[in-house]
Amino acid sequence: MIDLHTHSHFSDGSLSPTELLTKAKSVGIKQIALTDHDTISGLSEAIVAAKALGLGFIPGIEFTVCWRKYDLHILGLNIDVESPELIETVEKHLIVRKERANQIALKLESVGVENALEEAKKHAHSNELTRPHFAKVLIEQKKVKDMGGAFRQYLGRGKVAYVRAPWSSLQHILQVIKKAKGLSVIAHPLRYKLTRTKLLELIADFKAGGGDGMEVISGVCSVQEKEQLLTLCRTQQLLASVGSDFHSADITPYCFGRLPSLTSDLDYVWQHF
Ligand code: AMP
Ligand code: MN
Ligand code: MN
Numbered sequence: 001m002i003d004l005h006t007h008s009h010f011s012d013g014s015l016s017p018t019e020l021l022t023k024a025k026s027v028g029i030k031q032i033a034l035t036d037h038d039t040i041s042g043l044s045e046a047i048v049a050a051k052a053l054g055l056g057f058i059p060g061i062e063f064t065v066c067w068r069k070y071d072l073h074i075l076g077l078n079i080d081v082e083s084p085e086l087i088e089t090v091e092k093h094l095i096v097r098k099e100r101a102n103q104i105a106l107k108l109e110s111v112g113v114e115n116a117l118e119e120a121k122k123h124a125h126s127n128e129l130t131r132p133h134f135a136k137v138l139i140e141q142k143k144v145k146d147m148g149g150a151f152r153q154y155l156g157r158g159k160v161a162y163v164r165a166p167w168s169s170l171q172h173i174l175q176v177i178k179k180a181k182g183l184s185v186i187a188h189p190l191r192y193k194l195t196r197t198k199l200l201e202l203i204a205d206f207k208a209g210g211g212d213g214m215e216v217i218s219g220v221c222s223v224q225e226k227e228q229l230l231t232l233c234r235t236q237q238l239l240a241s242v243g244s245d246f247h248s249a250d251i252t253p254y255c256f257g258r259l260p261s262l263t264s265d266l267d268y269v270w271q272h273f
């Protein structure tokens, strides 16, 4: 089994890269990509762990990008982590994240959350702060019941602590991934709540910018969603990718090690690594 979309504690996952890969092996995964949000900091540890465990490892990243009024996620798979353009963009995104975190914290404090920045940092392993770290603070301070509530009431688009950040454009990220000799993949295409027309426009822009593939299986998806993505992938002639988007065993249901079986008529992204 192959899983090309996972997170470690270098972004918003709960496990270290070593713990993640150990778990991957125990659930029967043979090849895995680590794709933390806007960072490659976990990859060196993962490479060592993969070697020790005898797992196939694909270095990856999940970039946040701006496309029109949306923030989208683009995976870079099989990237050269020494690419200067990649390193430069990752550094820029780290600064964007820091500044966004400061602004999110101020907004949260203005609605009564105490010490938001310092409290969020306690949940983060590295110096990268993600919205789930702030969600944990909201849960701890009893502002919301769970992660979903934190996004619905505070952190989601248009909500009181939402901050639109200047992430790189879609076109720039496609260039960066290409220069790093990686393949680019639209992550979870159905999660952006785009109309069908908008989704097709996104795919057109993605292909025009040199984009390679899309996820046809992403985390827990219904049979209908899977069919919709398979059809879209075929008709748009994109490479197909699959991933659990695993963050933590606490988030259920999850499908780490339980991805549905694949159809043989698609051109899969890993056949091009
Ligand atoms: P960030 O990159 O810091 O903006 O955080 C985005 C991450 O927040 C996503 O990758 C998800 O892991 C998580 N997330 C986004 N929306 C939700 C939601 N509605 N419920 C739970 N987690 C979410
Ligand atoms: Mn995430
Ligand atoms: Mn994502």
Ligand code: MN
Residues within 6 Å of the ligand: 005, 006, 007, 062, 245
């Ligand atoms: Mn993800």
